[in-house]
Amino acid sequence: MKKSGDLPIFLTNYSPSFARTAYLLTGDADRARELAVEALVTACRRWSTIRWGQPAVEVLRELYARFLAAAPPPAPEDHALATLPPTARAVLVARYHDALPPEQVAMVTGLWTAALDEEAHQALVLLRAAHPDLFTRDETPEPSEPSEPGDAPPPKPDGDAPSEPDEDAPSEPDGDVREAADQAPWVAPEDPPGTAHETEATPWAVPTQGSDTDEPGLRAALVRIAAGMPHTNLSEPVLTRIGRRRRLRVTLWAAASAGAVGAFAALVVIAASTLAGNLEKAADDGSTALTPQDEVPMAMPDKLGDAVRYAYTDYCEGASSDPGDPQPCGQWRLTTLSGKEWRLQAARAGYDEDTLVALPLAISQDGHRLAYRHRDGSYVVHDLPTGVVKKIDIKHEETLPHITSSPNGRYFALDFGAADGAMLDFDTGATRHVSGTKIKILAVGNDGTRVVSDEMDVDDVPGHASVATLRLQGARGRAGGYRVDPGLLEYGAALSPDGRTLALVSADERLVTMNARTGRVFGSRTALDDYGVIAVERWLSADEVLVRQPDEDDEDAYLTKVNVRSGKSADFGGEEWIGYDSPIGALK
Secondary structure (H helix, E strand, C coil): HHHHHHHHHHHHHHHHHHHHEEEEEEHHHHHHHHHHHHHHHHCCHHHHCCCCCHHHHHHHHHHHHHHCCCCCCCCCCCCCCCCCCCCHHHHHHHHHHHCCCHHHHHHHHHHHHHHHHHHHHHHHHHHHHHHHHHCCCCCCCCCCCCCCCCCCCCCHHHHCCCCCCCCCCCCCCCCCCCHHHHCCCCCCCCCHHHHHHCCCCCCCCCCCCCCCCCCHHHHHHHHHHHHHCCCCCCHHHHHHHHHHHCCCCCCCCCCCEEEEEEEEHHHHHHHHHHHHHHHHHHHHEEEECCCCCCCCEECCCCCCCCCCEEECCCCCCCCCCCCCCHHHCEEEEEEEECEEEEECEEEECEEECCCCCCCCCCEEECCEEEEEEECCCCEEEEEECCCEEEEEEECCCCCCCEEECCCCEEEEEEEECEEEEEEEEEEEEEEEEEEECCCEEEEECCCCCEEEEEEEEEECCCCCCEEEEEEECCCCCEEEEEECHHHCCCCCEEEEECCCEECCCEEEEEEEEECCCCCCEEEEEEEECCCCCCCCECCCCCEEEEEEEEHHHCCEEEEEEEEECCCEEECCCCCCCEEEEEECCCCC
């Protein structure tokens, strides 16, 4: 399985399970479907990041957070869990249906671990008093034959082995073991959706002792209740919403009143009549017919003195555009400080059809250098004032890369979240390589110092399936080697101008700073309120960090500046519009 295509597979195999979890929480099929879709859309927007960790747990965290964020409407009276308060209901569903270990139950429900057992105990007392039948395990053996055709799941081989060969395994004699080693920890079930998993518990976690064995009757009852959720594959609505949110700057025309609509319609009729008259006249005299002015900007010249503010990809309305060879309407568009727009015809652009993630482009902070994937397949850095283009010497992986630059634009780093990363020194043209297991080059300093994360699976850290090790590599030698939670790197990182301090966002969406060499966290921890976080962008000064946040509608974004000493934050301003994932360069 190609990594670029595993999001649809994840959605196909797991979305029915998320819907069943939502059904247990809400007791209503329609509300459950919408809750699951919203959680999947929010989490899977960051698929290129979360796929390397525990994507199912990330979706569950979003699902439970949305359920508990506001006072949920009462569950229907006939719902078995209706007597439980929302938090108590969430604890039991996470523990006994989703089979999450205590650390993850605490994480998705927002409870302290110490308070979790008490909440679970009180929930069990309430539920046992209201529905004692839920705690009686049905020992009746299942019939060997279905009562109606099509009711039985497909048979599985002994040992619960997949019924089909693992398509991720290398098939050639000299198969590339790197791709197999880099697959995400979650394992997609091989059974067709809507069959065996309709009557099974969620497949993303192995029940720990204490979550399954202490109340087996309740667990079985919750599985039966969840099966009342009509089977629904949420792939299509989720992918549609993600795709719509990633099509940047779609212009919407809205009328303020019925009179305005009528006036607009009248103008359209007049314009259409005029155009028809022009066409008839052109046909009569043999002249060329009038055509609307093309709104696609001019191709950018090899040399450009105007600094680039930000970039975005448009889309071709009513037509497809090959990302490898995009049409002019689907190419990167660059907006400069002067307000002029250009299109970058040399670059691949658009959205990967499987992941719906934009093909990469990075802009130096002064707006004078671009890094992108060239149409010939190579990764290049283009110096706009001189027109010089230099290649990054790295083999392309089957995943979308992450590109970052040093503040001065001399260094551009590239990684695929795989075993190899690279950094180009534009002044010398030399490429330095970084190797490991799941390499991410989080930030680069002006002297070429690289902040490198290498994620590894572990079985000796409670509550974690993997940890990330941070190191500094560069002209001043190597430092670091300390472990951090991979969730701390979810929104990226920025290195301070002096190369000593890292700015990151924690899982509870607080901006934190740490010593880049020792990992010691210091300074104020600033809560990033409002609507969440998209990414840590850059340091504006020795004290201020720029963070990108989504707007209220979760369509576009705005920039927030945070003072790491005082903990105060404010709207950055100066940018009237920024796309959700539009690369930014020189700022006003």
